[in-house]
Amino acid sequence: MALYPFEKLAEDISPDIPVTRSGFNGVTLAHNVSSKDEVVEIIRRAETAGAMIIKEPQDTFWGGFSGYFADLDGYYWEVAWGPMFEFTKNGEMKFKEDP
Template identity: 50%
Template structure:
């Protein structure tokens, strides 16, 4: 069970979220304007958008978990880049397409360059770079064991 194949985000407005993620560079084969579900193709995983209330019902049809009214849920998503310029460009695309930059990219305590944004549903994304990072042939970040 050592893999994550799919990350599902419950969204309040699937059309708005579909357009946002398309506009910031996520790729999908979906052609409908307002589909019941969306899958984006990524390197190593898929990102899924699904109506939030339906996702809660899928967890428990009789007693769905209460929907969050906002705030920080203790989870972030991340996109790791290969340069500071890529981080800056990604964050600019996010701003242009309705994302909210909550922490502009900056040099950070762990030696990298990082910023955070929120998508239309309030999910937090980190966009980061570190000069020490290496990527495999599929552009997946290599995390080496600490000695």
């Protein structure tokens, strides 16, 4: 879980999201993956299942790659890959240690 300023999170998703409490509520669910291709694959699967794509997968300001969709209940999901992500054999994500 991460806490991030409401306005900055809305800006990260799309400049078109109104920064009000009547729609986007400042909460996203994140799914971190091990490759850029996996980001695209999951976003496309969500779209096929009826999700609304909010932000197409693209490079991010923080050096990663991510996209956002809204599920059928209106919750926003970020699917993200980052060069600092590392996954164990069990699929657990951790941040790479600096060399």
